[in-house]
Amino acid sequence: xxxxxxxxxxxxxxxxxxxxxxxxxxxxxxxxxxxxxxxxxxxxxxxxxxxxxxxxxxxxxxxxxxxxxxxxxxxxxxxxxxxxxxxxxxxxxxxxxxxxxxxxxxxxxxxxxxxxxxxxxxxxxx
Amino acid sequence: xxxxxxxxxxxxxxxxxxxxxxxxxxxxxxxxxxxxxxxxxxxxxxxxxxxxxxxxxxxxxxxxxxxxxxxxxxxxxxxxxxxxxxxxxxxxxxxxxxxxxxxxxxxxxxxxxxxxxxxxxxxxxxxxxxxxxxxxxxxxxxxxxxxxxxxxxxxx
Numbered sequence: 001x002x003x004x005x006x007x008x009x010x011x012x013x014x015x016x017x018x019x020x021x022x023x024x025x026x027x028x029x030x031x032x033x034x035x036x037x038x039x040x041x042x043x044x045x046x047x048x049x050x051x052x053x054x055x056x057x058x059x060x061x062x063x064x065x066x067x068x069x070x071x072x073x074x075x076x077x078x079x080x081x082x083x084x085x086x087x088x089x090x091x092x093x094x095x096x097x098x099x100x101x102x103x104x105x106x107x108x109x110x111x112x113x114x115x116x117x118x119x120x121x122x123x124x125x126x
Numbered sequence: 127x128x129x130x131x132x133x134x135x136x137x138x139x140x141x142x143x144x145x146x147x148x149x150x151x152x153x154x155x156x157x158x159x160x161x162x163x164x165x166x167x168x169x170x171x172x173x174x175x176x177x178x179x180x181x182x183x184x185x186x187x188x189x190x191x192x193x194x195x196x197x198x199x200x201x202x203x204x205x206x207x208x209x210x211x212x213x214x215x216x217x218x219x220x221x222x223x224x225x226x227x228x229x230x231x232x233x234x235x236x237x238x239x240x241x242x243x244x245x246x247x248x249x250x251x252x253x254x255x256x257x258x259x260x261x262x263x264x265x266x267x268x269x270x271x272x273x274x275x276x277x278x279x280x281x282x
Contacts, residue, residue, distance in 0.1 A: 059257075
């Protein structure tokens with residue numbers, strides 16, 4: 001009986017984690033296209049490629065991390081402790097996801113700033 | 127008459143089934159047999175997942191990385207394609223090899239829950255290392271392009 005709660009916890013954890021990662025990635029990389037087009041001066045091909053690469057990296061890192069930390073060492077004996085353990089896991093993973101989101105956003109802003117600074121230097125020369 | 131291929135094949139299969147029956151009946155007596163069975167199932171599932179993901183991700187990198195190599199090589203299409211192909215093969219070798227080597231470090235599995243946990247943890251480890259490698263590669267491309275000043279917008 002004790003192991004069944006562990007299994008149930010995993011069965012709740014996995015779909016939640018995967019679907020939330022998916023939703024966040026969709027939202028982030030639908031909107032990052034604007035940044036990419038800005039960074040690469042409207043070059044659609046390069047912007048799409050970079051966007052796809054960032055998306056792949058985001059999925060790999062986050063799903064990988066979620067899978068990696070899934071193991072619950074102690075046996076869960078009642079629903080209450082299952083709720084507690086699960087909320088710790090899922091909440092911690094959401095915080096990690098948020099940090100990754102803002103890291104990506106920071107990279108986009110940084111790229112945009114640098115490419116703007118470069119074009120400001122280049123345009124008077126050209 | 128006895129040397130026909132179908133006869134030889136029948137002999138072969140009977141020998142094979144005898145062999146398997148012997149090994150299975152020998153193993154049935156010790157407690158480890160169930161564990162080894164579960165480990166084998168886990169390996170099959172793990173290999174299926176990791177190979178699928180690795181191949182898909184490699185294909186994605188192959189298609190989207192081409193633009194960057196082209197940018198670095200100043201539009202030399204033949205050389206870019208050649209480098210891209212070689213990189214893809216190297217990527218497959220490294221990652222599939224890594225995924226396969228990880229099997230040797232697997233603990234013995236006693237229950238379905240343990241199997242789920244170990245498959246997920248191992249797959250997660252593979253994904254994480256793939257992701258870290260990927261970020262590292264993007265950093266390298268970025269540094270090279272900064273040094274060469276040649277990632278320009280491609281107006282081809």
